[in-house]
Amino acid sequence: MNVQELIKEQVTNNPVVLYMKGTADSPQCGFSANVVQTLRACGVTSFFTVDVLSDPAIRQGIKEYSDWPTVPQLYVHGKFVGGCDIVNEMYNNGELKTVLHS
Numbered sequence: 001m002n003v004q005e006l007i008k009e010q011v012t013n014n015p016v017v018l019y020m021k022g023t024a025d026s027p028q029c030g031f032s033a034n035v036v037q038t039l040r041a042c043g044v045t046s047f048f049t050v051d052v053l054s055d056p057a058i059r060q061g062i063k064e065y066s067d068w069p070t071v072p073q074l075y076v077h078g079k080f081v082g083g084c085d086i087v088n089e090m091y092n093n094g095e096l097k098t099v100l101h102s
Contacts, residue, residue, distance in 0.1 A: 003061035011075040014048035016100065019062045020072040024049050031084040032072045038087055039074075042097045076100060 001009070011017050016039065022028030024036050024047070039047055052059035052071050059071070066073055066080045074081040076099050081087065090096035 003057045004065060007058070007061055007065045010048065010050060011080075012078045015077060016044055016047035017050065017075040018047055018072055019050045019052055019058070019075075021051070021053050023051055028053060029072075031070075034084050035072045035074060035087050038091050038096070039100070042091065042100050044100055077102075 018024070018032075018035060018039070020027060020029075020032035020035065022032055027033035027036055028051075050058060050062075052062060062071065062073055063069055068080065068083060070083050072084055072087075074083075074087055081090070081096075081099065087096060090099065
C-alpha cells in the first residue's frame, strides 16, 4: 500500500482523524496541542491521531493528499476540515461542534 492509499484508508476508516506533530497526550507543537484541546472541548473523547514526525513519508504525503501545506490537519467523516486556524474559527462560531457530532 502506498502512502496515499494509507492516508485514504485512515481518514475513511476513522470518524475523526488528526495528523499532528506528536501524540494527543504529548503534542510536539503548539498548533497540534491547540487542536487536541479544541476537539476535547467539543466533547470528542476518542479520535485517531497520526504523528507526522515519526514518518517522513506521511508528513509529506498528507500535504499532497489535502493540498494543504501545514500540519496539523483535521479530517471528519473522511473530509478535510482544515488546520489550526480554521479549526479555531469553526470552534468559535459553533460550526465545529456541528461537524463533529453530525
